Structures are given as structure tokens and as C-alpha cells.
Amino acid sequence: MSEIKVPEMGESITEGTVSKWVVKEGDTVSQGDVLLELETDKVNLEISAEEDGVIESITRQEGETVQVGESVGVIGAGSGAPKAPPAPPAKEDKPAPPAPANEQAREPKTDLATAVAVSKPETGDTIATPAARKLARERGIDLTAVQGNDPIGRVKHDDVRKHDDKPTNLGAPPSKPAPPKPPVADSNPAKPADRVPMSRRRRTIANRLVEAQHNAAMLTTFNEVDMTAILDVRKRRKDKFKEKHDVGLGFMSFFTKAVVGALKAYPMVNAEIDGDDVIIKKYYDIGIAVSAKEGLVVPVVRDADRLGFAGIEKEISSLASKARNNSLSLSELQGGTFTITNGGVFGSLLSTPILNAPQVGILGMHKIQLRPVAIDNERMENRPMMYIALSYDHRIIDGSEAVSFLVKVKELLEDPETLLIEG
Known part of the structure; x- marks a missing residue:
């Protein structure tokens, strides 16, 4: 067994990026076979197998940055990955027998009211639909003051709207809801664009040109x-x-x-x-x-x-x-x-x-x-x-x-x- 290591690449280069694996786990390789391509700041290098064997594991994937001397995989002894034996045919599932009547009688009964009661917070918060909560937030209404007509006491959107329409002062006319605002056109709609990472060489060129200036x-x-x-x-x-x-x-x-x-x-x-x-x-x-x-x-x-x-x-x-x-x-x-x-x-x-x-x-x-x-x-x-x-x-x-x-x-x-x- 031997490790696949990143070789020395010159005194000015200490790391690279795994550009492409030519082999995969389980492949049989011979000494001198190309295993992967490594992209550096200046050139792309091919890393070859130093002995015969089987790719036992690949520890660093394409796109990852690796250092000189770092292990990126392992070559083990053998002639290839063994093939897994064929799986036995799946047995046909038989339907489960119906439960006895007395067992069915023991099943707990759950209705809507019980479910709501169980899920209701212990803090005493009002149960309300998401639409009702949204409208209450927009109009600054306390949900605990809204009377719901739902059989289980849940506040709905219409309950909040009707509550807001009630006069808060008998001498004052009921407030009218504000007219809906016309939709505003998006002044900066999304435009098609592609985002692609710069290659290691392009990043190096960019950094050195800026450094020179x-x-x-x-x-x-x-x-x-x-x-x-x-x-x-x-x-x-x-x-x-x-x-x-x-x-x-x-x-x-x-x-x-x-x-x-x-x-x-x-x-x-x-x-x-x-x-x-x-x-x-x-x-x-x-x-x-x-x-x-x-x-x-x-x-x-x-x-x-x-x-x-x-x-x-x-x-x-x-x-x-x-x-x-x-x-x-x-x-x-x-x-x-x-x-x-x-x-x-x-x-x-x-x-x-x-x-x-x-x-x-x-x-x-x-x-x-x-x-x-x-x-x-x-x-x-x-x-x-x-x-x-x-x-x-x-x-x-x-x-x-x-x-x-x-x-x-x-x-x-x-x-x-x-x-x-x-x-």
C-alpha cells in the first residue's frame, strides 16, 4: 500500500488544485499511469502511479486545494475492486392480518378539537391561521382581543378583518380600509448572468498584475x-x-x-x-x-x-x-x-x-x-x-x-x- 502524494513543484509553488481525477476508487493501475491532473499557479501537472495496484481510496476531490507533500489517495495491493454478489430476490411482502376487534377498540381516538388542544401553547397564546397573524401584524391588532367564530376557537383572516372594521368609539364613524396600492414595477429586475469561479492561474495572474502596479x-x-x-x-x-x-x-x-x-x-x-x-x-x-x-x-x-x-x-x-x-x-x-x-x-x-x-x-x-x-x-x-x-x-x-x-x-x-x- 502506498499514498498518492502531491510532489514538489518548485520553490515558488507550495499548493495546487485538484483539477481532474483520471481514475476512480476500485480501478486497477500500473506504475506510470496518470492518476490525476493538478492545476498550479503556473502550469498543470499530471501525477502518476509509483507502483502497481488498486485505487483503494480518494481523499481529496476535484476542486479542492492541496499542499505539497499532502496525501490525496491510497493505492492498495490487489487486482481490482471485488464485485458485490447479486442481491437475493426480494421476498413478496404479505399483507398484515387485520387487528382483532378488541385491539382496535384500544386505539386512542383523536378529533380536531383534541389535536388543537394538544398543540396549543401552554403560554395561552391565541391559535390563529398564518393569514390571520400576518394581517394582525400589518394592522397592529392584538390577537387576544379578536373573537373567533371557529368551533375550536381558532382566529381566521376574516375574524381579524371584521375586528378591525368595528368602531372603537361609538361616536366616531367606522374607519374605512385603505384603498389597495397599485403594484410598483421593479426598477431593477433580475437579468440573466452566469457566475463562474476564476481558475487558479487566472487568480494568480490577477494578483501579480495588481502587485506589480x-x-x-x-x-x-x-x-x-x-x-x-x-x-x-x-x-x-x-x-x-x-x-x-x-x-x-x-x-x-x-x-x-x-x-x-x-x-x-x-x-x-x-x-x-x-x-x-x-x-x-x-x-x-x-x-x-x-x-x-x-x-x-x-x-x-x-x-x-x-x-x-x-x-x-x-x-x-x-x-x-x-x-x-x-x-x-x-x-x-x-x-x-x-x-x-x-x-x-x-x-x-x-x-x-x-x-x-x-x-x-x-x-x-x-x-x-x-x-x-x-x-x-x-x-x-x-x-x-x-x-x-x-x-x-x-x-x-x-x-x-x-x-x-x-x-x-x-x-x-x-x-x-x-x-x-x-x-
Whole structure:
């Protein structure tokens, strides 16, 4: 017999949610069989059987939160849950013989008056119907003063109404009941709506985005890039690039190289705040934001400065595929130094990206759009332009440094050949 326990999932993850049990009690399992799926803040994990046996018990159900090391079930020895023997056919019940006459005579007789007398409170409260009590409350009438005509002394609705209509003063005319009020229309009628719980990953994303805004002096600066040169390179080289490297030549490799070149020129944008200290990193692990089914994830391209265009494209393609298949490992999500996010794939023309803490910089890409651009004093041309945005932590990055960083990115993108040298 062995317990099914929640495994270690990385130093930053201490709990998860049971997303789905693949097996049920009584099922026979072999070593390596998937038992359940566990949802964590960053990834979904599959927990497998460590030995052959039978699912003896499941102690934590779907939707419950469990801690690392906690037992969620038990695998016992055996070949499966024994089948219960078929139940014997039910015997046909025979009608009970009638009770003797003398036994029937001993049955106590109960009539309405007796029942009421038994149920009447010992405090002497008046027996009244619910409608009578409601009307008495509305009109402020003491039920003990109402005379009921019921044979057992019960006060009814009409008794209360007639009592209220009696004149309390012989010289005063009987009071008339107030006219009924017209029904008031509901000013806020119920409207159809669904209430669904947020997934653990969505809650984590929400908390960290709010935390980033609360803990950083975040500011955003903008610029625009003429994408003519990059589009020309891609048009001329994409077929041979695809044939040689078996991967497409996208925009992300150009932007990753440009960001690395700018980070080398302005190292503070590649830093991190740790208490009263600043950690300036000498390596370049670039996070690439990917939209997955359960929310945004940011897998990391390690040592992007040492990769060529093909290496970057292959790594991004692999990470994006894993993100959409929910198969990213924790190591692929941790430790980035700077992040790039591309809202342009959804049609965004301009945005202010939020920092991916503890990083102090994030670059936002946007939609490429033809816009008229002044080439010189006499010529205007329609050029493929993209707005880019840099959000940064103003606590350690000055405005001039942030603007200069973004200008450097712009210059490298508009002259892609320099990426081979400075990227």
C-alpha cells in the first residue's frame, strides 16, 4: 500500500488544485499511469502511479486545494475492486392480518378539537391561521382581543378583518380600509448572468498584475518603428531560411536581437530591485508572452544573446506550442530578465504593458499599419509603421535612460544588418 502524494513543484509553488481525477476508487493501475491532473499557479501537472495496484481510496476531490507533500489517495495491493454478489430476490411482502376487534377498540381516538388542544401553547397564546397573524401584524391588532367564530376557537383572516372594521368609539364613524396600492414595477429586475469561479492561474495572474502596479513606480514611453527594412529582409530570405532551418523567419527574432543589443547598451533595464540593492544581470534570458487557453504565460528564451535568428525562432516556436498544449515545465517559466509582449497579433495599435515582476522593463509590440511618413521636405510615402512601448520601473530607470533604450531598439530594427554586430 502506498499514498498518492502531491510532489514538489518548485520553490515558488507550495499548493495546487485538484483539477481532474483520471481514475476512480476500485480501478486497477500500473506504475506510470496518470492518476490525476493538478492545476498550479503556473502550469498543470499530471501525477502518476509509483507502483502497481488498486485505487483503494480518494481523499481529496476535484476542486479542492492541496499542499505539497499532502496525501490525496491510497493505492492498495490487489487486482481490482471485488464485485458485490447479486442481491437475493426480494421476498413478496404479505399483507398484515387485520387487528382483532378488541385491539382496535384500544386505539386512542383523536378529533380536531383534541389535536388543537394538544398543540396549543401552554403560554395561552391565541391559535390563529398564518393569514390571520400576518394581517394582525400589518394592522397592529392584538390577537387576544379578536373573537373567533371557529368551533375550536381558532382566529381566521376574516375574524381579524371584521375586528378591525368595528368602531372603537361609538361616536366616531367606522374607519374605512385603505384603498389597495397599485403594484410598483421593479426598477431593477433580475437579468440573466452566469457566475463562474476564476481558475487558479487566472487568480494568480490577477494578483501579480495588481502587485506589480502597487510595488513599482511604473511609467511607459512610446516610439514608432519603420518596418520597411525588416519586411524586405523577410521577403527576400524567408523561403531559404525556412528550407535551411525548418522554421519560419518571424518578427520575434528581430525584436529579441534588438532588445538584447539595447540591454547591453543600457544594463539598468536588465536589472532587478532586491530590498535596497540593485542586481544588474549580465545574462539575457528574454521572456516571450504567449496567450494560452487559461491566460497569458511567459516562457523564457535562455541566453538569447548566444542564439542566432534560427535558434531564437525554434525556441520561441517550441515554447509557444508547449504553452498552448499546457505542457510547459516550471523551469521554462522562471528567471527571465526582460519580457517582450506582442499585442499586435490581436490587432492592438497601442497599449501600456504591465511589468512582469521582479523585472523592471517590458517591451510592447503592436500592429503594423501603413501610415504616411515624411521622407524629406518634399516627399511623403506610405510606410509600414509599428508603435512600440517600453514600460519601466522609474525607481531605478530614469526617463532619459528609458527613452534612449527605446530609441536604440528602434535604430536596430530599422537597420537589421546592425543586429548581426550589436545584437
